[in-house]
Amino acid sequence: MKTGGDDFTTFEHVGWERVADKYDSVWSSLTRQFIPYLISAAEVSPGMSVLDVACGPGYVSAAVKRLGAVPTGIDFSEKMIAIAKTMFPDISFLQGDAQDLPFENVCFDRVLVNFGLLHVSHPENVCAETCRVLKPGGRFGFSVWAGPDKNPGAKIVHDAIEAHGDLDVGLPEGPPHYLYGESEGCRKVLEQSGFDGSSMSYETRTVEWHLPTASYFFEAERDAGVRTAGLLARHSAEKLDSIRVAIENEMQRYATGNEFVLPMAAHVVVVGR
Numbered sequence: 001m002k003t004g005g006d007d008f009t010t011f012e013h014v015g016w017e018r019v020a021d022k023y024d025s026v027w028s029s030l031t032r033q034f035i036p037y038l039i040s041a042a043e044v045s046p047g048m049s050v051l052d053v054a055c056g057p058g059y060v061s062a063a064v065k066r067l068g069a070v071p072t073g074i075d076f077s078e079k080m081i082a083i084a085k086t087m088f089p090d091i092s093f094l095q096g097d098a099q100d101l102p103f104e105n106v107c108f109d110r111v112l113v114n115f116g117l118l119h120v121s122h123p124e125n126v127c128a129e130t131c132r133v134l135k136p137g138g139r140f141g142f143s144v145w146a147g148p149d150k151n152p153g154a155k156i157v158h159d160a161i162e163a164h165g166d167l168d169v170g171l172p173e174g175p176p177h178y179l180y181g182e183s184e185g186c187r188k189v190l191e192q193s194g195f196d197g198s199s200m201s202y203e204t205r206t207v208e209w210h211l212p213t214a215s216y217f218f219e220a221e222r223d224a225g226v227r228t229a230g231l232l233a234r235h236s237a238e239k240l241d242s243i244r245v246a247i248e249n250e251m252q253r254y255a256t257g258n259e260f261v262l263p264m265a266a267h268v269v270v271v272g273r
Contacts, residue, residue, distance in 0.1 A: 006121050006172075007172035007173075008121040008172040008173060008174040009076075009120070009121050010172070011171070011172045011174075011226075011230065012076075012119045012120070012121075012174070012226055012227075013076055013077065015225075015226030015227075015229065015230065016076070016077040016079070016080060016119070016226060017077055017078065017079050019223075019224045019225065019226065019229070020077055020079035020080045020083060021079065021083065022223065022224040023056060023057060023080070023083075023224065024057050024083070024087075026220050026223075026224040027220065027224065028057070028059065029209065029210070030207070030209045030264055031059070031114060031115055032059050033207040033209075034114060034115075034143050034205060034207065034266050034268065035059060035060055035063050035114060036063070037143075037203070037205045037268045038060070038112055038114055038141050038142070038143055038268055038270075039060075039063055039064060039067065039112070039141075041141055041201055041203065041268050041270045042110050042112060042139050042140075042141035042270050043139065043270075044064050044067055044069050044110055044112075045067070045068075045069070046067060046068030046069060047068060047069065047070070048064075048069040048070065048109035048110055049069070049070050049072070049107070049108045049109050049110070050064045050069045050070065050071045050072070050108065050109065050110045050111070050112060051071075051072050051073075051074065051101075051103070051108045051110070051111045051112070051130075051133065052064070052071055052072065052073040052074070052112055052113075052114075053074055053098045053101075053111060053112070053113045053116055053126065053130070054074075054075055054076075054098055054113055054114070054115075054116020054117075054119060054120075055073030055074060055075045055080070055081075055084060055093065056075060056077075056080050056083075056084070056114075056116075057080060057083045057084050057087055058073050058083075058084030058085075058087055058088045058091060058093060059114070060073075060112050060114050061073040061084070061088060061091045061093070062087075062088050062091065064110075064112070065088075065090075065091060069109075069110075071091055071092070072091075072092045072093075072094070072108075073091060073092070073093040073094070074093070074094055074095070074096045074098065074101070074102075075093070075095065075096075076095065076096065076097055076098065077095075078095050081093050081094065081095045098113075098116065098120055098126045098129070099120055099121075099122055099125040099126055099129060100125075100129065101129045101130075101132070101133055103133045104133070105132055105133065106132075106133070106134065106135045106136065106138075107133055107135070108133050108134055108135065108138060109134075109135055109138050109139075110134075110138060110139050110140075110141065111130045111133065111134055111138070111139075111140045111141075112140075112141045112142065113126070113130075113140075113141075113142040113143070114142070114143050115143050115144065115145065115266070116142070117142055117144060117175070117179055117180070118144065118145070118174075118175060118177070118179050118227070119226065119227075120175070121174055121175070122175075123175050123179060123180075123189075124189055124192070124193060127140070127189060127190060127193035127195070128193040128194065130193070131193050131194035131195055131273055132194075134273045135273070136273060137272070137273065138272070138273045139270055139271065139272050139273070140190075140195065140270065140271050140272075140273070141268070141269065141270040141271075142268075142269055143266045143267065143268050143269070144178070144179050144180050144181070144266060144267050144269070145177075145178060145264075145265075145266050145267075146178065146181065146204055146265040146266055146267055147178035147181045148178075150204060150265050151206075151263075151264060151265040151266075152254075152262065152263045152264070152265075153209065153217070153262050153263065153264040153265075154178070154264075154265075156217070156247055156250045156251065156262075157217070157218075157221060157228065157247060159246070159250070160243045160246035160247045160250070161231065161232075161243055163246060164239055164242035164243045164246055165231075165232075165235050165239050165240075165242070165243050166234075166235070166239075167231070169231055169234035169235070170234065171227070171230050171231060171234070174227070177227065180267065180269065181267065183200075183202040183267075186200070186202060186267075186269060187200050187202075187271075190269075190271045194273070195271040195272065195273060196271065196272050196273065197271070199271055199272035200269065200270070200271040201269070201270045201271075202267060202268075202269050203267070203268045203269075204265055204266070204267050204268075205265065205266055205267075205268055206263050206264065206265040207263070207264055207265075208261050208262070208263060208264075209261070209262045209263075209264050210259050210260070210261055210262075211251075211259060211260040211261075211262060212259055212260075213260070214247075214248040214251040214252060214255075214260060215244065215247075215248055216260070217247055217251060217262065218243070218244045218247045218248065222240075
């Protein structure tokens with residue numbers, strides 16, 4: 001399997017192999033909330049062939065199958081693919097590289113990526129590959145996290161690290177953390193990849209993430225993430241504790257009864273071929 005070979009790809013691949021078994025219990029209650037928006041915006045309908053890129057445990061594939069579409073999932077993490085096959089044994093999943101898709105030209109009606117573009121070294125290559133495998137009239141839909149200015153959850157973590165740590169700790173260089181955060185820049189990349197920029201829809205959606213404790217968000221980033229986990233791991237225990245306290249303090253603003261309800265925002269983008 002080809003995974004790029006660069007330092008960022010290696011970092012991401014090792015990271016996801018390490019935390020794959022934690023994703024469903026830690027992050028899925030958040031990321032799955034955006035799938036209905038993604039599927040709706042991409043206008044997935046029964047009978048369509050749908051490629052789920054960076055499929056993780058297979059949530060997008062399962063959702064489009066329930067609609068009567070025919071999904072195929074692909075992810076570079078062997079462990080993620082094993083989990084997906086266990087969770088959804090009646091769906092086709094394979095290990096492979098999103099930047100070098102192992103499919104013929106013009107063979108899918110839709111390609112969907114739910115929060116996967118941040119985790120590849122060259123997202124524009126994924127966009128180009130997506131355009132290649134889409135049929136004429138097909139659509140590419142993806143989600144990316146909104147930045148701290150539009151995303152309260154992201155702002156909490158960003159501000160805590162900026163105040164008590166260091167945002168530049170020598171991680172392998174990858175795409176911007178808040179990739180395609182402006183619609184016009186996003187449109188330009190998609191047009192360069194072969195898409196019809198005039199067909200692009202770009203919506204910002206906000207969901208509520210229900211967390212059991214004030215420390216849950218910090219612990220999720222530290223123990224079950226990849227990029228932010230790598231950043232946190234490069235801080236001293238003292239700085240890490242200061243970051244944790246800052247995040248927990250900010251979380252108090254979102255306390256509701258015996259839980260914390262945190263707004264999280266993402267951009268949902270769809271473009272036609």
